[in-house]
Amino acid sequence: MDFTNLLAERTELMKANAIREILKVVAKPGIISLAGGIPSPESFPMDLFHELSRRVMEKYQSAAFQYDLTEGFIPLREQLSLLLAGRKIEAGPEDIHVTSGSQGALDAVGKLLISKGDKIAMESPTYLGAISAFNPYEPRYVSMETDDHGLIPESLEQTLKTHRIKLIYLVPTFQNPTGRTLPMERRIRIAELLKKYDALLVEDDPYSALRYDGEPVPAVKTMAPDHVIYVSTLSKIFAPGLRIGFYAAPEFLSRWLVLVKQGVDLHTSTFNQALAAQYLEGGYLENHLPKIIKLYRPRQQAMLNALETGMPREFTCSPSQGGMFLWVSGPENFDAMTLYEKAVEKGVAFVPGRFFYTDPSQGHETMRLNYTMADEATIETAVEKLGAAAREIIG
Numbered sequence: 001m002d003f004t005n006l007l008a009e010r011t012e013l014m015k016a017n018a019i020r021e022i023l024k025v026v027a028k029p030g031i032i033s034l035a036g037g038i039p040s041p042e043s044f045p046m047d048l049f050h051e052l053s054r055r056v057m058e059k060y061q062s063a064a065f066q067y068d069l070t071e072g073f074i075p076l077r078e079q080l081s082l083l084l085a086g087r088k089i090e091a092g093p094e095d096i097h098v099t100s101g102s103q104g105a106l107d108a109v110g111k112l113l114i115s116k117g118d119k120i121a122m123e124s125p126t127y128l129g130a131i132s133a134f135n136p137y138e139p140r141y142v143s144m145e146t147d148d149h150g151l152i153p154e155s156l157e158q159t160l161k162t163h164r165i166k167l168i169y170l171v172p173t174f175q176n177p178t179g180r181t182l183p184m185e186r187r188i189r190i191a192e193l194l195k196k197y198d199a200l201l202v203e204d205d206p207y208s209a210l211r212y213d214g215e216p217v218p219a220v221k222t223m224a225p226d227h228v229i230y231v232s233t234l235s236k237i238f239a240p241g242l243r244i245g246f247y248a249a250p251e252f253l254s255r256w257l258v259l260v261k262q263g264v265d266l267h268t269s270t271f272n273q274a275l276a277a278q279y280l281e282g283g284y285l286e287n288h289l290p291k292i293i294k295l296y297r298p299r300q301q302a303m304l305n306a307l308e309t310g311m312p313r314e315f316t317c318s319p320s321q322g323g324m325f326l327w328v329s330g331p332e333n334f335d336a337m338t339l340y341e342k343a344v345e346k347g348v349a350f351v352p353g354r355f356f357y358t359d360p361s362q363g364h365e366t367m368r369l370n371y372t373m374a375d376e377a378t379i380e381t382a383v384e385k386l387g388a389a390a391r392e393i394i395g
């Protein structure tokens with residue numbers, strides 16, 4: 001039977017994620033991968049899971065294995081409310097809903113708000129997973145300009161003036177793929193624009209807790225709470241396999257988002273939510289987060305130093321004080337795809353940056369480098385090889 005005829009029209013937009021294809025190539029032995037986008041398994045609190053499970057069994061008993069509220073397990077939402085208070089976001093447990101990863105929240109937002117042809121404003125480059133989440137709802141994308149400090153607010157204003165935008169999607173802190181962070185002045189300006197144009201922002205914030213240097217910058221949600229769906233996750237500060245994401249949205253949208261989730265999975269795993277509740281309630285995050293930072297900070301520093309000394313001087317790196325990625329740009333007209341092929345021959349892989357742009361003509365000279373998955377010495381070796389490959393190309 002030919003199943004192609006059965007596929008829905010929208011399925012055509014669900015392309016295989018280009019990065020997954022690259023990751024298949026680099027799974028070969030002997031390749032150092034700076035291509036991944038995942039936390040190091042060394043960052044998981046492995047020594048805690050027995051204790052957390054024991055506490056869950058003792059405290060919640062069969063309730064940890066029962067169906068639960070679509071909104072999320074109440075003890076977890078109480079803890080998430082405290083976590084968000086630490087980020088200066090005012091949200092009571094009733095305002096916070098749990099999703100299966102932040103990816104689950106992005107999908108629900110797409111399903112709730114996007115009709116075929118609706119326009120989503122994205123910073124350029126942007127997080128590929130958001131495009132995968134929104135694509136099945138058949139939006140059009142309007143890409144907005146960025147520089148080393150993230151979205152340029154004038155580009156947002158221009159976009160809001162000239163297009164009917166359904167929603168804006170941004171990763172303001174330690175963005176994936178660039179590692180860039182929007183400074184305070186730009187956040188204030190963006191919040192003003194949201195109010196002025198009565199616009200809705202999806203603020204995706206998986207990385208702000210992974211800060212290795214500098215002072216925290218408040219979320220845009222703190223500045224325009226009625227205009228922002230704030231989405232976050234425990235994937236980078238607990239364990240991604242547990243799939244615990246969450247959002248705090250304006251109340252009207254929250255109510256609808258619950259109906260959407262009901263139809264998808266009824267609720268996120270009760271047991272996993274209970275584990276997460278115990279992780280936060282027992283003060284384990286406070287204790288464990290510094291260990292994650294201690295693991296990643298020297299890796300980021302090693303990569304920054306290696307780029308400084310190992311890459312030809314025509315290559316620049318966006319400043320970054322946290323997260324999991326650095327963003328490197330080659331000289332004008334440089335083709336990072338050619339560098340990718342040469343680098344793989346030398347045993348190093350990364351993701352060419354053009355995959356993160358909705359406009360295929362952009363980003364050919366750029367690349368995303370991940371530093372969470374390799375130790376410092378390996379990172380130094382990898383960047384040295386990358387530099388050698390780059391020199392072979394530019395002469």
Ligand SMILES: Cc1ncc(COP(=O)(O)O)c(C=O)c1O
Binds near residue numbers: 100104204233240245
């Ligand atoms: C910007 C961004 N948003 C969302 C996600 C998805 O995370 P989760 O594991 O919470 O679904 C990621 C994961 O890499 C990400 O980088």
